[in-house]
Amino acid sequence: MLTIGECHRLIIDRETEPGLFLRNEEGDEVLLPNKYIPENFELESEIEVFVYLDHEERPVATTLEPYVKLDEFAFLECVETTTFGAFLDWGLEKHLFVPFKEQVYPMQEGHRYLIFCYLDLDTNRLVGSSKVHAFLDNSELTIKPFDEVDLIISNKTDLGYNVIINELHLGLVYNDDVFKPIEIGDQLKGFIKKTREDGKIDVTLQRPGYRSIEPNAKIILEELERNDGFLNISDKSSPEMIKSVLGMSKKSFKRAAGNLFKQRVIEIKEDGIALTDNQ
Template sequence: MEYLEAGTVVNLRVDREARAENAEEAFGYFLTNEEDESVLLHKTEIHGEVEIGGEVDVFLYQDKSGRLAATMTIPEIQIGKYAWAPVVEIRHDLGAFVDIGISKDILVSLDDLPLIENLWPEPGDRLYISLKTDSRGRLFGKLATEDVMGGIANKALFTMNNKDIKGTVYRLLKVGSFIITEEGYRGFIHESERKREPRLGQMVDGRVIEVKEDGSLNISLLPRKQEKMDEDAEVIWEYLMSRNGAMPFSDKSRPEDIQAKFGLSKASFKRALGKLMKEQKVYQEDGWTYSSDRK
């Protein structure tokens, strides 16, 4: 027996036209199940031919007025069926609205989102969800659990070590973030391996720092040592140029002064400064650093 429940696909009989009083044209059809429960299939939700007395497969959802409605557009995301859904709107009083491929966006309730709002997804991010209904039958998006993500994850080979990856954040914990990569590998980003905590649903770029025995990955969002040195050298160079090629800092400067001005440890500062000197871009004299064109 096909019960009428939002979030499911059912096969229903086309019972009669839906027509406003004195209207010449029908605005859809009423569909019924064996219990004579009926639901409206609006003409804008019809694909192909529909005949009275025939049967159609439809997806059930609530329309913008909260009434149960039917569409012949069958989304991949249903109750018990998961897929990725792009975030299209954020309402701070409600949560995140996602597009599952039908005419009405679906709400992922704020109750299921991180407590810290700046970790909520943004439009353009994506969430791996199925659907659920509350006690009043209202349809909501349901975030995938760790068990669900584990069920779809692929096992990474040890050759993935040190590879660059892209992945979507699907779970946030105090100690770190979980992602699923474009290849379908499950990864963990420890809080020490990032500059800031990524959002739920955010796509991040990282690198593999360990392939674990179970085929999951440990990921770092921090640059490699050479990349970090390049970034630090660029920061120092830009500051030097902003002062017309002379700055009162050198490898003899105090660590606290370097940290306050550049946000770098003294070791990182010296490595980056050494790189600029090796490239013959700068020289040091009497505790100052100068661009080479000032010689």
């Protein structure tokens, strides 16, 4: 089966007046119009194409590379608005349609929007939706704290920026963790900071200190996690107590704990140290 909206590596079957007919191993065929035929080709050789519907809603192949494919997110420009929806430039001759019901706000020509491309089962057409969060699921997470992930900046909030994680989950980068200009639609690397019981995910744009800090600080963090985020140890504790619990000198503890405090990884209480809510 030739899936609409995906790239396929197909066999050049035969040459006809409108173009080349391509086939897959199962015998499914699609036309590659003359304007996309490579200068040199041989029958029975393979060619990489993208399959979508042409202006007459017929499956057709192209050698052009679209800006977005089926079940992907992209930041695209609106090139036309009509009474029934908007059309976005996705790099192909026929523009990508976004129905009114799939627009968070009415789209405007010349503006760019983050969208998700999906197959409308009622019409068998590829369409876009700016309601991108509807296509994310945090019920079963495929990530864990400290994982490096791919991010797409989704939208600004009072707390920070919503981000799309690995094109699967919705996360949040807090304002305090943003140290460079970022824009809606930006694609960048990030790191999972914390996963919460309610499915929410905290993300940071910098590698969490846990993986890059000095060994003594890592020991403190690991001991905190084993004790529900709290240790009854402070710089007022005796060297013997610190040594028995953490296996390090009081001087080493104070230096490591100080670094963690500066990174806002821990907070210092009267009776000990605790992980912050950012962890």
